[in-house]
Each structure stands twice: as structure tokens, then as C-alpha cells.
Amino acid sequence: MDCLLVLNFAWPRYRLNEEKAEWIIYVTDVGQQQHFNMFFKAARKAGWLPDNDKTYPRVNHVGFGLVLGEDGKRFRTRATDVVRLVDLLDEAKTRSKLALIERGKDKEWTPEELDQTAEAVGYGAVKYADLKNNRLTNYTFSFDQMLNDKGNTAVYLLYAHARICSIIRKSGKDIDELKKTGKLALDHADERALGLHLLRFAETVEEACTNLLPSVLCEYLYNLSEHFTRFYSNCQVNGSPEETSRLLLCEATAIVMRKCFHLLGITPVYKI
Structure with missing residues (x-):
């Protein structure tokens, strides 16, 4: 179509x-x-x-709806000019880069990697902050809120995706080979909850498209990350008897997260 x-x-x-x-x-x-x-x-x-x-x-x-400043009025510059999107994106990238440097990431990455990651996180934060709200309602623009690495933000979700990728890398296993030979066994309650939520991806995309509400997909993505956090907190992955099954569950989660990011126009990051 x-x-x-x-x-x-x-x-x-x-x-x-x-x-x-x-x-x-x-x-x-x-x-x-x-x-x-x-x-x-x-x-x-x-x-x-x-x-x-x-x-x-x-x-x-x-x-x-309208994007509002912290004063509750239409978001503008101090000179009462409408704020340009390019300026918002540049500022978000700059703040993201400073946050990464404070975390010591500039010592681990090349300048190019640092710049690319800052851009992905900064741009993603602005996009997600706009899309996660019901599009009919007004919302207050806040860099501090949208760049927070906790809560329902793109930063939190990108970090969660990078964490999953790190788990798979640290296992030392070839995930493509595991897909050919391994099997999923969702015996733990948190494994089942995560698996069932993954199965809801297709119907969520259909709902978001039918009703023209990207916030539906954002809510699904955030809940997926929350399900994964509970699963990882309560189910050991690497070195466990269930390692193969749980690595496959991690991979399935990462794949669905990347599909969500793609639909939302957000570039995933693979290490943070």
C-alpha cells in the first residue's frame, strides 16, 4: 500500500x-x-x-497539540521567535555528548563513535519525547526530562537495547548459530511475560497505524523494556543452564526493539 x-x-x-x-x-x-x-x-x-x-x-x-515552554506558553526563544527544529536537535546532540563524556565514554570510543552515538541519542530523545504523548494533547518541552536516562525516554530505551547487545556479546556465543539449533523454554514467569509481550508487536503496530497514534508504539516499546528488565533481574542469562534459551529471548527482544526504533525514526545504539 x-x-x-x-x-x-x-x-x-x-x-x-x-x-x-x-x-x-x-x-x-x-x-x-x-x-x-x-x-x-x-x-x-x-x-x-x-x-x-x-x-x-x-x-x-x-x-x-502544541509544544509548550516551561512557562506554559507556546515554546519560543527568549526573543519570542519560533524555535527551529535544527537548533533543538543540535542542542540535544551537544548535551548528549557532554553526558557521554562525563560517563567516561570519550576514553573508550573514537571521536567518530562518540559523535555518532551522541547524535543517535540526542536526536532520538527529541523524536521520542514528541511521539510518546497522545498527539492531540499539548506537552511541555524539557531537555532535562527528555535526556533523562531513567523513565520513559529514548535515552533509557537506547541504553536498554545497548545492554541487551552487551549481554549477547559477553556470552561469546554465535547468536546466528543458536537461532539454527537452539530452542526457547519459557519456564520462568518473567520469561513468559516477556515472550507474551513480544508476541503483541504485530497487533500493536496495526493499532498504531489504524488509529494514527505513534504513542501506542512508544508505550509498547517502553513496556517491552520494563519486561526485559524484570526478566534480566530475576533470570540469570550467561552461564546458566538455560543460557541458550535466554540468549535467544534476549535476541528476540533486541530485534523487536530495533523494529520499533525504525518505525519511530530513531537510530539504535549497540554500546553505551
Whole structure:
């Protein structure tokens, strides 16, 4: 299915007839909702769109709330100018790099690795902070909150993914070979809980797409990380009799996390 994300007010006739788009999504603030309702109604009366808004080709308006500053007003610079996204991303990357240096990572990595990791974490933090909230509600922008390595943040999730990769590396096992010969045995309650949550990935993606709510996928990803933390806290992996099964469970978790990151536009990191 071709899905076209539209960020302007261009009439969909060209996109429907020439580009053959099956689903056009207009993304603006919620204040434009009435305009788009009239917009789509006119297109249906003109015969350009089917009467049923669930039938393809289809169009949708995705409204979003305001980004607020800590003063509760629309997020702006001190000069009352609208803050540019590029400036937010640059600032997030800078702060992420400083945090990594404070943790001593500059002694372990090359300058290029440090820069790439800071960019992945900083950019991911800004994206995730925006997407994790219900898109219809306003939210307060805070670098300190979004770059926190605890709680429901991209930093926490990226660290969790890097930790899983570290567990697999430290095992010294060839995970691709284990996939061919190993078997999963989810005997512990926390293993089963993690496994069942992994199985919900497909239905979660479908729900997020159907309702145009990326926050649904964010919530799933955060809960997945929480399930993994409980599993790892209560189930020894490396050196245990269940090592093969638990390494495969770690790998399955990392794969699903990377799929979530990809859908959210976040670059995973493999070591922190």
C-alpha cells in the first residue's frame, strides 16, 4: 500500500490521479480540524473520494497539540521567535555528548563513535519525547526530562537495547548459530511475560497505524523494556543452564526493539 504523508494544503486530486496514492495524511495542529472536515467533504461531493472514509483511496487529518515552554506558553526563544527544529536537535546532540563524556565514554570510543552515538541519542530523545504523548494533547518541552536516562525516554530505551547487545556479546556465543539449533523454554514467569509481550508487536503496530497514534508504539516499546528488565533481574542469562534459551529471548527482544526504533525514526545504539 502506498501511504503519502502530506505537510501542506495541496488539493489531493493530483496525488490521487497521477501519483496513485492510496492514503493521504495531512499533519497540522488540531486547530485545523474543521477546515479539513470541510476539505474532505467537498472532495467526496466532487467524486474524488469514496463516501466511506475507511475505503481506499482515503484521506485523514492528523492533528497534534502544541509544544509548550516551561512557562506554559507556546515554546519560543527568549526573543519570542519560533524555535527551529535544527537548533533543538543540535542542542540535544551537544548535551548528549557532554553526558557521554562525563560517563567516561570519550576514553573508550573514537571521536567518530562518540559523535555518532551522541547524535543517535540526542536526536532520538527529541523524536521520542514528541511521539510518546497522545498527539492531540499539548506537552511541555524539557531537555532535562527528555535526556533523562531513567523513565520513559529514548535515552533509557537506547541504553536498554545497548545492554541487551552487551549481554549477547559477553556470552561469546554465535547468536546466528543458536537461532539454527537452539530452542526457547519459557519456564520462568518473567520469561513468559516477556515472550507474551513480544508476541503483541504485530497487533500493536496495526493499532498504531489504524488509529494514527505513534504513542501506542512508544508505550509498547517502553513496556517491552520494563519486561526485559524484570526478566534480566530475576533470570540469570550467561552461564546458566538455560543460557541458550535466554540468549535467544534476549535476541528476540533486541530485534523487536530495533523494529520499533525504525518505525519511530530513531537510530539504535549497540554500546553505551
